[in-house]
Amino acid sequence: MYMNNVDNQNVNGMNTNNSNNIIMELENLRLKARNRAIIAIIIGILIVILSFFLIQPFIIIMAIAGALLIYRALCAKSTKKFVDNYKKIIILDAFNKKFSDVNYKPNLGIDSNVIAQTQMMNMGDIYYSNDYINAKYKNINFESADVLIQDVYTDSDGDTHYTTLFQGQWFIFDFNKSFKADLQVCEKNFTNAKRKGLFAKKEEQLHKVELEDIEFNKLFNVYSQVEVEAFYVLTPNVMQHIKELNNKIPGSLLFCFINNKLHVGLYNNKDLFEASIFRKVDAVKDEQRTLQEISYITDFVDILQLDNTLFKGGEM
Amino acid sequence: MVPIIIIILAIIVIAIVWYISISNKLNRYIVKIDEADSGIDVALTKRYDVLTKMMDTVKAYAKHEKETLFEVIQMRQGMSLEEKKDANEKMNRNMEKINILAEAYPELKSSENYKTLQQSIVEVEEHLQAARRMYNSNVSIYNQMLVTFPNSIVANNKHMQKKEFFEAEESKKSDVKIEL
Structure with missing residues (x-):
């Protein structure tokens, strides 16, 4: 729900409370993306380690590919969401302060x-x-x-x-x-x-x-x-x-x-x-x-x- | 015996090729210096044109000034470096007079025509500086080549002389400080 708020705002020109809220919402987005990334990395590592026990090169390659797919499926979307909002808020705000x-x-x-x-x-x-x-x-x-x-x-x-x-x-x-x-x-x-x-x-x-x-x-x-x-x-x-x-x-x-x-x-x-x-x-x-x-x-x-x-x- | 003759012939051929290449290089620099010299002519003429317009504008505002008399500058094609320096110096002195008069006549200084001319003079000054710097830069390289061994052998043999610089005058540098 808070995404609407983050999506359409930047920090510039807002009062301190609103500004803090937006930063908090942005931080929540980051944590969500980070946690998903950590889970994906752990799952990926486990898959690769398990596949090494099977020794077959083909299975190892498939396991690495699978791990990458899991990483992408789990966290690519949430990472993009965080990055896009970060740029719309933090970066754009700095630009507006310096440029016209x-x-x-x-x-x-x-x-x-x-x-x-x-x-x-x-x-x-x-x-x-x-x-x-x-x-x-x-x-x-x-x-x-x-x-x-x-x-x-x-x-x-x-x-x-x-x-x-x-x-x-x-x-x-x-x-x-x-x-x-x-x-x-x-x-x-x-x-x-x-x-x-x-x-x-x-x-x-x-x-x-x-x-x-x-x-x-x-x-x-x-x-x-x-x-x-x-x-x-x-x-x-x-x-x-x-x-x-x-x-x-x-x-x-x-x-x-x-x-x-x-x-x-x-x-x-x-x-x-x-x-x-x-x-x-x-x-x-x-x-x-x-x-x-x-x-x-x-x-x-x-x-x-x-x-x-x-x-x-x-x-x- | 034959190898010695081949070596001697090879040395002679190398020496001839080297002589021709150095000679060509020096000739190319003479051409570049001449081109740069023409660039100074063009820039000086532009400066003269803008300055003439400025003098006419100033005269219209300062009709009662006895000291409005500007130095007569004669521009013609094929001027020597000395003549160009002299013309440039006269332009500098006229420019100084214009600046002094502009200070005395605020309505002149604030007129649109005068402002445009001031901007133009800054622009042509910059072009003249560029032409002068290019000329001097090429002269500097050429003069260095003339005195550097073994290039000096070719230069002396062809009776090539050092070229004179088109120096920047202290008074001209102040032209760039025009207030707009």
Whole structure:
């Protein structure tokens, strides 16, 4: 019965009693999911142990499969229910505190075509994205989502192998300068970026640019369709700020400046804004953790000073 | 005997290939520097155009000012680096005058036309900075190549000279601080 309450509310703007009730209901959902998971794990382990006594490999495989099915049947639904509600309540509440015009879709992501159209990222064979958020921070519109890109290949023995090309967050910000040419700034250890080369039209090809900041050149590869545009976008200040971001944010960075937008790929092997059924729901701690994760987004706007509109709209 | 001749021939071929590749590399940088130089021309012309519009706007507001006289700037195609620096310096001084006059005439400062022009001048300044930085960056790489051994052998043989930088002036940096 309490689900209706949890389903349709978030903590924001509610009085303390209501807020506490919602957190309690959320905690009850977590406990229910956790208990089911524990039962499923115990049953699964027992089945596997028993099957080992029979020694037959086929039975062992069937037992493992059965154990997984039991786990899924027992706790997948309740876990999903808890995670969905956690995101609707805790995560959305933190977003609303930090951003305006929030549109959060936990089960949706950035469309693969959006990243593919940049033509700056190897898209592999498998694409998965969730935790889509579109909002405004300091009046700068942005989109962000968790993204996983993998390559799949089958070897001569018929075994399937997965290679992760990208796992992290993809951000799209409105950029505060107008530019005509595409520009890519790729950290040297970001290995799966791609760029238009030999087979593209000459005017679309990206060429390596050496900027005057030696340290920046050591950390990043810069490619642009028009060299002077790279110097226009990457001012000494912006280069300094990108180095600062690189020091502050763990992971590899890819910056793509396309159509007056800044795409940022942060390859950190992390899945942000996730709930765990084995962690107690604590409104304060969870909010702090979420705000910490949100700082990945705000850092780009704050450090790169994307809200500085000095260069926007003045072209004659 | 034959192996020695082959080794000598191989060394000669390697030396020729190396000479040609270094020569081509240096020539490519000369082309890049020329392109960057053209970029400065374009950016300077844009700055001149916006500045002229600003001066006209200011003159309309400050008709009675005796000190409104702006320096005459002559822009033409194929200006030398020195001439470009000189023109740029004059633009800087005119910009400073415009800023001083804008402070004295609040109605000028608050006019929409002036605000738009101010934003435009910031934009063209940024383009000029980019063109200047690109030019200087290419000149720096080229000059380093000229003095680095063994590239210097090719450079000396082809009588290549160091290129001059298009320096950033202290006064110009202040242009970016325009209040909007």
